[in-house]
Amino acid sequence: MNDNNAPEPQLDGVERAKAVVRTMLSTEGCAWHQVQTHESLTKYLVEEAYETVDAIERGSAQHVAEELGDVLYQVLFHASLAERDGEGYSFDAIAGALADKLIARHPHVFGDAGYMTEAELNAEWEHLKEAAEGAERGSRHPLEGVPAGMASLARAAKVVERLRRAELLEAPAEPVRDEREIGDAMMRLVHEANEQGIDVDRAMRAATKRFADERLPDAAS
Numbered sequence: 001m002n003d004n005n006a007p008e009p010q011l012d013g014v015e016r017a018k019a020v021v022r023t024m025l026s027t028e029g030c031a032w033h034q035v036q037t038h039e040s041l042t043k044y045l046v047e048e049a050y051e052t053v054d055a056i057e058r059g060s061a062q063h064v065a066e067e068l069g070d071v072l073y074q075v076l077f078h079a080s081l082a083e084r085d086g087e088g089y090s091f092d093a094i095a096g097a098l099a100d101k102l103i104a105r106h107p108h109v110f111g112d113a114g115y116m117t118e119a120e121l122n123a124e125w126e127h128l129k130e131a132a133e134g135a136e137r138g139s140r141h142p143l144e145g146v147p148a149g150m151a152s153l154a155r156a157a158k159v160v161e162r163l164r165r166a167e168l169l170e171a172p173a174e175p176v177r178d179e180r181e182i183g184d185a186m187m188r189l190v191h192e193a194n195e196q197g198i199d200v201d202r203a204m205r206a207a208t209k210r211f212a213d214e215r216l217p218d219a220a221s
Helices: 013-025 039-060 059-085 090-104 119-134 150-166 177-194 200-215
Strands: none
Touching: 039 059, 039 150, 039 200, 059 090, 090 119, 119 150, 177 200
């Protein structure tokens, strides 16, 4: 390290970032960092993810790179907390487990399953995850792993996607509309709800539950 405790600049980028975060969490580091917990950091993880989406939609490569760095910082922060507090995992363990999972879930790339088209992958994705976990085909609940804390509209979209993959949902009978038409229609509904004093977020959560329950009586939605 340099005299000012900064990691040597010639270190590999990831190793340098890891060293920086570890230093900030050390007893001689940053007081704010030292008192943070996994729970206290969750809001920042969500914020950084949204800021990254915003940068992508604005089309600025420089801002995308910067925001991705902030997301990586959150991952390093959680990993460094776990290392410091003896929780049994580190950044390297996280990365290694990720590599193992990706390899297991992509037998068409790393195994002998053969090439699969995007359409085939979309149709088989849940079964590929089951196979990677050693589970019986079809044993995975269609809504397993859909976070209850997701933003209501994003969760609704995820539930629809899972039901469609499970062949429990037919295509809508209405004419297909483009993104702008859909967005405008949703804004009109939001405006209408606002005028009537209806909580749009709560209404969306309730509608998502009804939608899933009608197709999955035992749905944990």
